[in-house]
Amino acid sequence: MGSASQGTYVLPEATAPSLVLAHPTDTEKRRTWTLNHREWGGALTLEEYLKREPYLTTIPLTRDGGMTHWILTDSSWSADSGGNRPVLASCESIRKRVLIASPSDNTVHDGVGHGIGSVFTYPEFRGNRYAARMLNELGPALRKWQSHGRDAVCSALWSDIGKAYYAKKGWAVFPSLHVEFPVSTNRTEESGKDKVSPITYDNLEPLCQRDEQLLKEKLLRTAQKTNRTSVAFAPDHDTLRWHLYRDDFIASILFKSTPSPPPPQETFTRGALAGPEGRRVWAVWSRNYYGGSSSGSGAPADNVDKNTLYILRLVIEPESSEAENEENPSEDIREAFTAVMQAALREASRWHLGKVDLWNPSPTIRKLIDSGGLQHRWVERDEDSIPSMMWYGDEDVRNIEWVANEKYCWC
Numbered sequence: 001m002g003s004a005s006q007g008t009y010v011l012p013e014a015t016a017p018s019l020v021l022a023h024p025t026d027t028e029k030r031r032t033w034t035l036n037h038r039e040w041g042g043a044l045t046l047e048e049y050l051k052r053e054p055y056l057t058t059i060p061l062t063r064d065g066g067m068t069h070w071i072l073t074d075s076s077w078s079a080d081s082g083g084n085r086p087v088l089a090s091c092e093s094i095r096k097r098v099l100i101a102s103p104s105d106n107t108v109h110d111g112v113g114h115g116i117g118s119v120f121t122y123p124e125f126r127g128n129r130y131a132a133r134m135l136n137e138l139g140p141a142l143r144k145w146q147s148h149g150r151d152a153v154c155s156a157l158w159s160d161i162g163k164a165y166y167a168k169k170g171w172a173v174f175p176s177l178h179v180e181f182p183v184s185t186n187r188t189e190e191s192g193k194d195k196v197s198p199i200t201y202d203n204l205e206p207l208c209q210r211d212e213q214l215l216k217e218k219l220l221r222t223a224q225k226t227n228r229t230s231v232a233f234a235p236d237h238d239t240l241r242w243h244l245y246r247d248d249f250i251a252s253i254l255f256k257s258t259p260s261p262p263p264p265q266e267t268f269t270r271g272a273l274a275g276p277e278g279r280r281v282w283a284v285w286s287r288n289y290y291g292g293s294s295s296g297s298g299a300p301a302d303n304v305d306k307n308t309l310y311i312l313r314l315v316i317e318p319e320s321s322e323a324e325n326e327e328n329p330s331e332d333i334r335e336a337f338t339a340v341m342q343a344a345l346r347e348a349s350r351w352h353l354g355k356v357d358l359w360n361p362s363p364t365i366r367k368l369i370d371s372g373g374l375q376h377r378w379v380e381r382d383e384d385s386i387p388s389m390m391w392y393g394d395e396d397v398r399n400i401e402w403v404a405n406e407k408y409c410w411c
């Protein structure tokens with residue numbers, strides 16, 4: 001066990017009974033962000049990153065306590081010990097709505113799930129199993145966290161350190177396939193422009209509602225077909241807006257200082273929609289800039305090859321009612337899909353993003369991609385953003401169907 005006297009703190013064993021999961025003070029959060037800016041600052045300077053992190057607790061989904069900061073610390077120190085309490089490991093969780101269907105049910109249930117992000121150990125404390133201890137405490141703690149007296153359904157994280165570390169601690173690995181459409185080798189045709197309409201903050205909410213309705217039907221079908229419990233994170237308005245607000249915050253900083261003036265901020269569309277009501281295809285997306293210098297900061301155009309337009313969620317409207325269409329999409333759906341992807345490529349090109357990425361497309365969408373004319377590459381990620389889930393129900397997590405395992409779930 002660590003000694004609590006300041007200046008002579010002896011690092012405790014990770015198994016020490018005095019180590020506890022706690023919530024950091026504002027000073028401790030700032031210290032942690034200062035250290036992990038290198039990991040997650042992206043194209044932001046430290047100063048900008050220190051503004052973004054508190055901002056992320058004020059937006060849809062994460063405001064009003066939707067986001068929780070956690071640390072592993074030593075209970076022999078009090079939180080008000082002048083900012084000197086040891087922060088042995090840290091992370092965040094975000095409360096999310098999940099939808100679940102079991103094979104024996106005719107209805108989809110709403111539950112609580114938690115996304116986990118920013119798992120971090122200060123460099124000087126690494127290799128002592130502190131992150132492991134924190135995660136071993138956090139997994140069970142989240143089962144009861146903010147879930148209104150019931151058990152949460154699951155917690156999920158997106159590992160950037162491969163497939164083994166979190167799996168050993170109970171977060172099982174799920175598919176990490178994506179398809180990448182390079183902007184440079186795809187002709188972004190202007191001719192298809194009139195086939196799509198933009199998605200903006202104004203028309204997003206009803207699309208999210210429709211998406212959730214379709215997804216619930218799909219969950220029921222999946223549970224019946226596979227005879228397995230099926231789960232999805234709700235692609236609801238708050239969840240989608242969390243990504244869009246985050247994107248806006250970063251873009252508003254990056255494009256203020258960029259030397260070549262970009263298109264005005266207002267003109268960035270949040271997605272595109274094609275096809276008539278009842279047979280629509282739409283995608284909602286966000287931007288990711290990686291920066292140019294070794295410290296991460298830089299102008300948006302510094303790292304175009306890596307900069308990515310992520311499709312957060314792709315919806316095909318008939319997927320709900322015409323199950324046979326999952327295997328053989330019709331011609332109008334093919335056209336609508338191509339028009340939406342062309343719009344994504346055009347938007348990527350305008351905003352210094354070298355590629356468009358879509359995570360874990362459904363079988364229908366895979367067919368559309370493979371039989372369509374767009375240049376693309378399939379990527380099985382082994383190291384980064386590996387979707388990983390801890391299941392709090394009775395079932396073995398390996399028997400859970402994670403439906404719509406797309407980028408909108410990420411945090």
Ligand SMILES: CC(C)(COP(=O)(O)OP(=O)(O)OC[C@H]1O[C@@H](n2cnc3c(N)ncnc32)[C@H](O)[C@@H]1OP(=O)(O)O)[C@@H](O)C(=O)NCCC(=O)NCCS
Pocket residue numbers: 039089118119120121122125126127128129130131132133158159160161162165
């Ligand atoms: C990953 C991290 C949180 C581990 O913290 P820690 O307290 O040293 O972790 P532990 O002592 O519990 O475990 C160390 C293990 O992590 C592994 N690890 C650390 N960084 C890794 C990486 N980039 N890739 C793969 N494994 C890694 C070590 O090899 C070691 O493996 P072992 O258990 O087989 O010996 C810490 O290295 C860190 O903060 N890294 C930078 C931020 C980061 O990448 N976070 C993870 C985001 S998903």
